[in-house]
Amino acid sequence: MSRFVVKKVAVLGAGVMGAQIAAHLVNVRVPVVLFDLSAKEGTKSAIAQKAIANLKKLKPSPLGVSAEADLIAAANYEEHLELLKDCDLVIEAIAERMDWKRDLYHKIAPFVAPHAILASNTSGLSITALSQALPEQLRHRFCGIHFFNPPRYMQLVELIPTAATEPQVLDQLETFATTQLGKGVVRAKDTPNFVANRVGVAGMLSTIAEADRFGLTYDVVDDLTGKKLGRASSGTFRTADVVGLDTLAHVIGTMQTQLSAQTDSFYASYATPAVITKLIADGALGQKTKAGFYRKTKLGIERFDPEHQAYVPSGEKCNDVYTRMLKKPAGERLQLLRGSEGAQGQFLWAILRNSFHYAAVHLKDIADNARDVDLAMRWGFGMQQGPFELWQEAGWLQVAKMVQEDIDAGKALSTEPLPQWVFEGPVADAGGVHTPQGSWSAAENRFVPRRDLPVYARQIFPERVLGEAGDAAQDWRTAGRTLTESKASRTWTLDDQVLVFSIKTKMHAISPDVMEDLQAALALAEKDFDAMVVWSGDAPFSVGADLQAMMPAFALQGPMAIDQIEQVMQQLFLAVRYAQIPVVGAVHGMALGGGCELLLHCARRVAHMESYIGLVEMGVGLVPGAGGLTNVAYQAARHAQYSTGNDLLPFLANGFTAAAKATVGTSALESQTLGYLQADDVIVPHRDELLFVALTQAKAMAQSGWRPPQRKPFPVAGRSGAATLRSTLVNMREGGFITEHDMLIASHMADVVCGGDVDAGTLVNEEYLMALERKAFTDLIVKEKTQERILGMLSTGKPVRN
Structure with missing residues (x-):
């Protein structure tokens, strides 16, 4: 099958579905032009422009980053039909009226490129009847494409051919919808309402x-x-x-x-x-x-x-x-x-x-x-x-x-x-x-077996129906060669090149047993493998440290027991960062608290589009204690070194604010803007391709001679920077946006990310900042209001506001 390259897409119809299909194309970085009728007053593309502006207001958001609605180009049928000639895929998504759709086809047909696919987004109209409005030379590249609402979140896309649709067109569109849009494709027959x-x-x-x-x-x-x-x-x-x-x-x-x-x-x-x-x-x-x-x-x-x-x-x-x-x-x-x-x-x-x-x-x-x-x-x-x-x-x-x-x-x-x-x-x-x-x-x-399209080779463990899987090799829990396995984790490999570490605890929480297993897996990977991937199959990546496992130690031995557990976790995550082989974190679903911190210390991150990443310790009355705040300071210094100024605060503000507000990225794209993912991290639209891409990235890094970053001291903002950050908290408290306890926690965070009681520009290392993290963590865990938050979260799963 020849490669179908989609450089640009046109969406016809700026209604609810059309606008949100355009939004999802922006999410996956496909340039898109959104068409609608000419407005009777003002700018002729005003209808499409209004629909684009409205995307920023919708909840749940159809966009990974709301501001990126502006990447959608607005157009109208009167002035801009020539733009269709540059589009490789044209998706018609106007109202469910056969006569309206057929009239539009007459209008656009002369402008559709000879190689382009034309598809109608309809929930049930006859695709064959629609095709009769098209010239003969377009019918073989026409089919139905039925997105489910909302297009960003619903996995299903139905493709509906006519008798004239070339098989290659369906294969090309299925490939694009699968790997580029992240959809699960079902081919339907041209019957009312499809499947x-x-x-x-x-x-x-x-x-x-x-x-x-x-x-x-x-x-x-x-x-x-x-x-x-x-x-x-x-x-x-x-x-x-x-x-x-x-x-x-x-x-x-x-x-x-x-x-x-x-x-x-x-x-x-x-x-x-x-x-x-x-x-x-x-x-x-x-x-x-x-x-x-x-x-x-x-x-x-x-x-x-x-x-x-x-x-x-x-x-x-x-x-x-x-x-x-x-x-x-x-x-x-x-x-x-x-x-x-x-x-x-x-x-x-x-x-x-x-x-x-x-x-x-x-x-x-x-x-x-x-x-x-x-x-x-x-x-x-x-x-x-x-x-x-x-x-x-x-x-x-x-x-x-x-x-x-x-x-x-x-x-x-x-x-x-x-x-x-x-x-x-x-x-x-x-x-x-x-x-x-x-x-x-x-x-x-x-x-009938599954279609054997090349795109499906990227799904190492595709979603299967009951009775379809024939052997253990098709289940990621048993596939490959197991090196070690416990109740907490499994360490395994598919190819003897990359070691895979999978957490098995409830919600993939990081317990002391998980930490011990990860340390052993890392040592094994450095000894016998080219790279390592942390991937746990089903979402979430990890909801963080297992607080329930920590509380008995706290009850018996007090804050020092927690300090010891946190220190072990910190040293483990530093070992991940400075390992002699690249460690790639593959995230789908939630990566919260300690799960986020583990991800931050990986050499690279591969994230499914629907990943929700954040330092959420504020919700349990604590500060991130496994290197999360240290990473904010570390990354700020790394980015600031390319700046002409000496002020670290602009580079700290984003990460500090996200931690202080317990902000969670509502997509992998938003997590990039928050600093939880870096610009060179990879975002994958289809969740079943996540492991394939992570393994590919890990091998490429190893084969290109990857080396861990050098350990060296870096500057911090010092006491003056912390004072500036705390001043913003005072305004939030006086405005009623945060409580006194929130203020206390966030003040501890400000001290850590700025390096404590030192002058601005003082050089520190990660261990120094991590010691500040542990002190803040243990100071807070004895507070009554923090314990109320912890107990509330453990009993209800919801944060307590006190």
């Missing part, structure tokens, strides 16, 4: 119908269909509010207009629920109008009560019996739910049965294989398992028999029986649709 929305919205309609049938309130249903069921925490009705009831109604409408009772035996279940019609008529469209199935008032969260046509207090939870049932093994769980006499249990069995029935009947028409259905539901609807995975885990033929019995008894949404392949042939023999050889294609009557 995820077809199955997911049918499931939502089923849930609404069964909730009404069993008389369950919306808050109880959301409690049952959220995390307890292995789905998104927002459940069903809160998810609908987030999506927007008007948007949901539009997707339902697509199914109503493009399907029929003759083409889909579930057609009767696609009727728009009366409650959605009512809420839309009242202007209650969900989260964007601050009211939908739920609304927030001064008194708390209220839910809509369809019986009384009014909002009532919310907060009702499911019966604990079903919470316990949902924790049982899959087979036992489904048997218990089906045999349950209570409405909540019967409801749960009904929606699961309906999902199995629907997925099996429609697999042939909507997807290439069962794997794509399950991954689409994981990536697009936040499910831990897709319907086929759960069915297979629970016992394929046993569940199939239960479902068919309900169909025969008239309890299901459709009278259509399960397909014959469910009961007979390869699937029945294999005990499910997912096997090591591939996943079942109902259209081809065979197990």
Whole structure:
């Protein structure tokens, strides 16, 4: 396959989706032009300009760094169509109107470059029908591309070809979407609402119908269909509010207009629920109008009560019996739910049965294989398992028999029986649709392996569906050659060149055992390997030092015991920095407190885009005590040496402020601006490529003759610098932005980063500053308010403000 280079992208349509797709392209450093109609007044590109400005206000932010919205170029169709000739990819994302989209295609077609891919971002319109508006020479480079909202955070992208789309175009776009945009790609057939929305919205309609049938309130249903069921925490009705009831109604409408009772035996279940019609008529469209199935008032969260046509207090939870049932093994769980006499249990069995029935009947028409259905539901609807995975885990033929019995008894949404392949042939023999050889294609009557595109070689341990992995080599927990393993960590290698250190503790907290194991791994790496990577597979990288493990030592021996633990950690992290081999930290998810400090001492960092990095010790009433503040001073001096002035404060201010406010970078890009990642660190859009890139970086550093930095003293800002930093804290305290205890902690931080009671410009080393860190740490840990914060965090997981 020839390499498809995307130098610039055009996004057509500056609405919610178009603007946020453009924002994500900026996140991954792809130049982008955002088009919209010409404004009737003022600057003709005002519509696109307004959409770009609005990106900075959205929460959660579609941008890794809000200020980078200005990197999006604004354009309009009247003046700037010539710009399309320089674009390698054109994504049309205007409103879901077939006539509008086709009119736009007529307008842009003469300006689309001959090599460019043209793709329509639509949630369910026919891609084939859209393509009819294009000239013949463009149709082979046209397809559908369905981003899920919000594009930055939702992993799923569906690609939908027409019969005319060249296979190479799909391969090129899949490669770009995977490695450049960080997406999980599913190829869908050109059927109404494609894969995820077809199955997911049918499931939502089923849930609404069964909730009404069993008389369950919306808050109880959301409690049952959220995390307890292995789905998104927002459940069903809160998810609908987030999506927007008007948007949901539009997707339902697509199914109503493009399907029929003759083409889909579930057609009767696609009727728009009366409650959605009512809420839309009242202007209650969900989260964007601050009211939908739920609304927030001064008194708390209220839910809509369809019986009384009014909002009532919310907060009702499911019966604990079903919470316990949902924790049982899959087979036992489904048997218990089906045999349950209570409405909540019967409801749960009904929606699961309906999902199995629907997925099996429609697999042939909507997807290439069962794997794509399950991954689409994981990536697009936040499910831990897709319907086929759960069915297979629970016992394929046993569940199939239960479902068919309900169909025969008239309890299901459709009278259509399960397909014959469910009961007979390869699937029945294999005990499910997912096997090591591939996943079942109902259209081809065979197990289909994954696509073998070169981009997937970058995913050493790709996300897999249940039943797909055939051996231990496909699981990072057991892959490769294990050198040492304990309850706290695993030290292993894939190639005998790079040693990998993986933390195994809860939330990958850094316990004394982890420190001991890391020290041994580092010594082994220096002796027998070219480089070392710290990577722990699943997020988070590390939430920091294990405070719970420290507290017994503090209770028995007092502050000196904590001083000793901190000193061991400091010396360990310095050993990482000055190791004779490069140590690369590969971070996904949170790297907080001590986890952040470990990362800061690595020779290089490779971070997934969605990494949340910060020194958060303020939240537990402490200062960073494992070199975090020392690193602020160290990096400030390193950057200041290239400045013409002698003032260190401008280089200290950013790092000090971030630590004093416990600021966490809300993306890897923002973490770079905060100083937690350096300019030469690598940011990876796709989380499953993180280990590949980290190993590649480690090998390249080793092969290029990497040497550790030289140990040498560096200047600090001294007592005068600390006084300046403290003066800013006084203003924050008097303004009510920080408490007295915050002020005390931050004052200790100011002393450390400035080197204590010394003159400005005094040369110090890291050990000197680390001793100041330990003193501040032990001085604070005996304070009553610090202990309140620690106990609060350990008991609730949330910071205490005191």
